[in-house]
Structures are given as C-alpha cells and as structure tokens.
Amino acid sequence: xxxxxxxxxxxxxxxxxxxxxxxxxxxxxxxxxxxxxxxxxxxxxxxxxxxxxxxxxxxxxxxxxxxxxxxxxxxxxxxxxxxxxxxxxxxxxxxxxxxxxxxxxxxxxxxxx
Amino acid sequence: xxxxxxxxxxxxxxxxxxxxxxxxxxxxxxxxxxxxxxxxxxxxxxxxxxxxxxxxxxxxxxxxxxxxxxxxxxxxxxxxxxxxxxxxxxxxxxxxxxxxxxxxxxxxxx
Numbered sequence: 001x002x003x004x005x006x007x008x009x010x011x012x013x014x015x016x017x018x019x020x021x022x023x024x025x026x027x028x029x030x031x032x033x034x035x036x037x038x039x040x041x042x043x044x045x046x047x048x049x050x051x052x053x054x055x056x057x058x059x060x061x062x063x064x065x066x067x068x069x070x071x072x073x074x075x076x077x078x079x080x081x082x083x084x085x086x087x088x089x090x091x092x093x094x095x096x097x098x099x100x101x102x103x104x105x106x107x108x109x110x111x112x113x
Numbered sequence: 114x115x116x117x118x119x120x121x122x123x124x125x126x127x128x129x130x131x132x133x134x135x136x137x138x139x140x141x142x143x144x145x146x147x148x149x150x151x152x153x154x155x156x157x158x159x160x161x162x163x164x165x166x167x168x169x170x171x172x173x174x175x176x177x178x179x180x181x182x183x184x185x186x187x188x189x190x191x192x193x194x195x196x197x198x199x200x201x202x203x204x205x206x207x208x209x210x211x212x213x214x215x216x217x218x219x220x221x222x223x
Contacts, residue, residue, distance in 0.1 A: 043213040059212075101146070104155035
C-alpha cells in the first residue's frame with residue numbers, strides 16, 4: 001500500500017526556472033492538498049482539491065499552480081521559481097473535507113538558488 | 114496568522130517522564146487533530162478529537178479539548194527516546210481546510 005507518493009525527494013532550481021512536483025495517492029481519496037513547511041512556520045496550505053477537476057487556493061497560493069485531472073494525481077507547478085520558494089513541500093490526502101485523518105507524503109526538499 | 118499555536122516551542126525531558134504539549138486556537142472548530150513528524154519525514158496522524166468530546170486516549174497518548182478556552186493538550190505518558198519528534202495540532206472548522214500550528218519539538222533523553 002503506497003499511500004501518498006511524492007517526487008522528486010530533492011531538487012535544486014535556479015531562480016526563474018519552472019518545475020512540477022508530482023503527487024499520487026492510491027487510496028481513492030477525494031481530497032488532496034499541498035502544504036509548504038518552513039522553520040518555525042508550521043505547515044501552510046498552498047492549494048487544495050476536493051475532487052477531479054476542482055481546485056482552490058489555500059493560504060499561500062502565489063507562484064504556484066495546480067490541476068486535478070484524475071482522482072489519483074495532484075501535481076504542483078512552480079511557474080518561475082524564486083528563493084522565497086525554498087522550502088519543504090508536502091502533499092496530503094484524505095477521504096473528505098470534514099477533518100478526517102490526513103495522510104502525508106514524505107516531502108520534497110526544494111532549494112532555489 | 115495560524116489557527117493553532119503550540120506551546121512550548123521546544124521541550125526536553127528524560128525518558129520515563131511525561132510530556133505535555135498545548136495548543137490554542139482562535140475560532141470555533143469542528144475537530145482538532147494531533148500529528149507527529151520525525152525528522153526528515155512526513156506527518157503521521159496520532160489522534161482526532163471532535164468539538165463535542167472532552168478527552169480521548171490512544172495508548173500512551175491522552176488528548177483533552179476545552180472549547181470554552183479554545184485549547185487542547187497532548188499528554189505522552191512514560192516517554193521513550195523514540196518519541197523524539199515534532200508534534201503539531203491541526204484544526205478543522207468544518208470546511209475544506211485543515212490548518213496546522215508551528216509545532217512543538219520534543220526531545221526525550223535516554
């Protein structure tokens with residue numbers, strides 16, 4: 001049972017480059033989300049999706065795009081990387097929006113130089 | 114600003130002692146959850162307590178919720194070195210978003 005799988009684990013980008021963080025879950029969860037984690041800041045919600053074809057913004061959406069073409073996949077795109085986007089990114093999923101257990105991926109460490 | 118804020122930010126105890134972490138939040142909630150994060154790993158769900166519950170237990174974990182004070186506490190009894198991790202509270206107000214606090218870093222000395 002893979003759960004939530006994120007790739008890549010580590011990535012170094014140059015300022016201005018774009019990239020996509022991949023996320024897939026095999027639990028048939030309808031709700032998926034992306035968080036970023038910075039020291040002393042906890043996890044901040046970037047974007048979330050309540051089902052295929054439906055996405056919405058979280059607390060810190062600027063500079064990121066998402067799409068949800070299938071139930072399983074929820075990629076996060078950095079449009080033009082900036083040093084402020086250096087962070088650890090976590091993809092998460094759950095069965096519903098009402099606060100059920102959230103399952104997290106192992107994280108993607110991104111450094112923008 | 115964050116919905117949930119943990120206190121203390123860091124806690125260092127001896128193995129066998131109890132560890133208590135607190136979480137305060139600002140608005141009414143549907144439920145509150147506690148998560149654990151080992152260094153370099155993702156978060157793992159520990160326990161969920163609903164707004165109409167006051168206390169829940171799971172193994173060595175005890176969670177309390179006081180909605181009048183908008184606060185929750187996580188107690189880990191008889192701590193072990195393997196409990197060393199960061200602990201986060203997360204609040205859900207019934208909508209689509211679950212908001213996490215900044216976490217408490219627990220260090221259990223063997």
